[in-house]
Amino acid sequence: MSSTTEARRKEVLRAIVSDFIASQAPVGSKALLERHQLGVSSATIRNDMAVLEEAGLIAQPHSSSGRVPTQAGYRQFVDNIEDVKPLSRAERAAIISFLEEGVDLEDILRRSVRLLAQLTKQAAVVALPNLEVSRVRHCEVVALSPVRLLLVLITDNGRVDQRNVELDALIDVEQVHHLREVLNNALVGKTMVQASVELTSLMEQAPPDIARHVLKCATTLMHTLVEQPSDRLIIAGASNLTRVTQDFLQGLPGIIEAMEEQVVVLKLLSNLPELGNVSVVIGEEHEEDRLRSSSVVATAYGSARPLGGMAVVGPTFMDYPGTISKVSAVARYVGDIVAGE
Incomplete structure (x- = not known):
């Protein structure tokens, strides 16, 4: 031939x-x-x-x-797709404007998954950053009263967790400064697992003048680090899947059921290509039987390294060039915002 x-x-x-x-x-x-x-x-x-x-x-x-x-x-x-559909200037402006209004990384990701569902008219899912790869950037300590503190733990991927701490003794301004310094010396640059270990040691070796406060704060922070699930998923637009053809609707209950099971979606988002690339899994290529009447377009998001994954789930007759373009663009803009660009 x-x-x-x-x-x-x-x-x-x-x-x-x-x-x-x-x-x-x-x-x-x-x-x-x-x-x-x-x-x-x-x-x-x-x-x-x-x-x-x-x-x-x-x-x-x-x-x-x-x-x-x-x-x-x-x-x-x-x-054989060589050129994905370019986004219009209006689409690019709308994406940037909407995402930049996010107050922290989790808010940005919630916005991104809603945006993907709207842009593609399909279901979208995003996995929040895995705490195992996050590192502590800063721990802020704010005195709300002489017996109450606000702890703000900020990670290098922009995640922010806040916790109130009820003290069993009064704390003054100098002690607040000292406490902030001690906590940051122990935590900054550490992964979540390392931070938990450091906090355990800190509770045993805390400076005498703030030992009781360190114990309260370290206990609260350890609960934050350990109890916060590292595999939270955000799903949007599942109802979009009900607006397609009858043939697809026959498999829809299984698809929705699979998307609601974290282990299925996390597995789907675990084997992602390098930053900037997009993977497409079509129909029978899925390991999960319930997804075999659907296609999934997925990518990683992040700046210097992948922080998590996002994907669009739809019928096998989805608009592949358009979906690939939109998933890629939203992930890129999320990465730019995380990097502070």
Whole structure:
């Protein structure tokens, strides 16, 4: 087979996938010639479609109908995407403006998942940063009263946790400063696991003048570090999946059920490509049976290193170029904000 024939058949497949995504109706040779400048006769197109069908890339639902892509066809289509759809200037401006209004990383991620669901009209999910890779950037200590403190623990990925501490003795301004210094000397630059170990040691070796306050604060901080789940997920737009074709709706209960199980989604977001790249898992490629009527477009977000993953879940006939573009853009802007750019 000549390279010209092979290139044309890839173009025919691309046209069939694109038209089916747009209409969810079988695509015939006549429609292909009318909508796409393929530069060959209808007989040649019919022959190309027969070859693509024999290769398992398209199928004919009924003897008198046009063709629809198979999951193998979608995979070849995705693998041959060279240029994803560029976002419009308005879309880029809206994304940046909406995300920059976030008050901390968790708020930014909640905004990003809602935004992805709105932009793609599909379901979106994001995993909050794993505490195991987070490091303490600063621990602020604020005296709310002589017997009450506010502790603000800030990590290097922008996560902020606040806790009130009720003291069993009065604390003065100098002691607040000393307490802040002692806590930061012990915690800054440490991972969450290391920070817990440091706090245990600090409770045993605290300066005498603030020992009782250190004990209260360290106990509260350890609960914050240990009890905060490192695998929290945020899901948005699941209702969008009810607005697609009847064939997809048959598998929808299982998809929704799978998305509500953290272990399934976390596994989905555990094998992500490097920052800046996007992975696409289509239909039967899923290990989880309940997701096999769906496709998932996923990527990592972060700045210098990946902090977590985000993904869009939709039918196998999703708009792959558009979805890839939007997932990639939102993740990139989240990374820029985390990096302070």
